[in-house]
Amino acid sequence: MNEIVFLNGAYVEREKAGISPDDRGFIFADGIYEVTKFYHGKPFRMADHLERLKRSLKEIDIEYEHVSELEAISLTLLEKNNLLNIHAGVYWQISRGAHPRVHHFPCDIKPTLYAFAFPLPSAEEKLRKGIKVIVQEDIRWKRCDIKSVSLLPNTMLYNEAVKKGAGESILVRDGYVTEATHSGLFTVKNGVLITRPLSNLILPSITRKVVLEICAENQFLVEEKLFTEAELKEMDEVFICGTGSEILPVVEVDDVRIGNVEPGPVTRKIQQLFFEAVKKW
Structure with a gap:
């Protein structure tokens, strides 16, 4: 069956979808995106994704x-692509639209909406065993709070992790850890969860928000504060989180073992509570 996508008001076969070469998403990466996960056709935290999109x-x-x-x-994309009965994701991208190339934001321009659905299974083995990561300098722009389609720095950093056999790159800016290339980040020290405070330098992750809610509901201690690369490598536990990552343990950072080189008890509990929340949602 040919894959069906949504483009500017119409459901079309992917091979027949096309945008103007003057689309500012293509010319300037002038646009934003979101990815929402559907568990057997049921969206998780849809309202949060829509609010972040807005x-x-x-x-x-x-x-x-x-x-x-x-x-x-x-939901229509999931149905048309026979994805309602599995774990799937839906990608939305909104660019400013097509216009002759100018460096300012033009007026009277119609945005381009492109959306598609795809299988997004849980990475069961990685969720169970954890992953290794590398640390790299955060070379992204200073508005990481905007979910921009301008992802070349992220993909360069993630590609370096892939080349080194790692599952992610954790980023450091001005001496302090920010987040991962496409995931939020939590650490655990002496039973306390630690994550960087929200700012223009990290994305307001939906899954991060869920984890903080879980912590509040279950009396986990949390500190939102800055920490260094050296402190990262001395943590008892580390995990990344995101729509695709879910709650993914990190067991090795730059060949430095984290804890007992297996997912720790706090991470395991957060995983459990996260998937319980998914089922209840």
């Missing part, structure tokens, strides 16, 4: 009036 649109001054339609579009 925030990103506002931050780069794109006016898009049809955000409320994205959930229905997503």
Whole structure:
């Protein structure tokens, strides 16, 4: 069966979908995106993803009036691609639209919406065993709070991890850990969960928000504070989190073993509570 995508109001075969070469998403990476996970056709934290999408649109001054339609579009894509009965993701991308190339934001321009659905199974072996990561300098721009399609720095950093046989790159800016290339980051020291405070330098991760809610509901101690690369490597436990990552343990950082080189008890408990939350949602 040919894959069906959504482009500017129509469901079409992927091979027949096309955008203008003057689309500013193509020319300038002038756009934003979101990925929402559906567990057997049921979206997880859809409202949060839509709110973050609207925030990103506002931050780069794109006016898009049809955000409320994205959930229905997503479900239709899942149905048309026979993905309702598995774990799947839906990607939404909104660019400013097509316009002759200018360096300012043009007026009277219609945004481009592109969306597609894809299988997004849980990485069961990695969730069970954990992954190794490397540490790299954070070379991204200073508005990482915007979920921008301008991901070349992220992909360069992640590609370096792939080349070295690692599962992610954890990033450091001005001496302090920020996050991973496409995941949020938590550490554990003496039973206390530690994560960097929200700012323009990290994405307001939906899964990070879920973890903090889990911690509040279950009396886990949490500190939102800065920490260095050296401190990272001395943590008892480390895990990354995200829509695709879910709650993914880190057992090795730059060949330095974390804890007992297996997912720790706090990480395991957070994993358990996260998947319980998914089932209840």
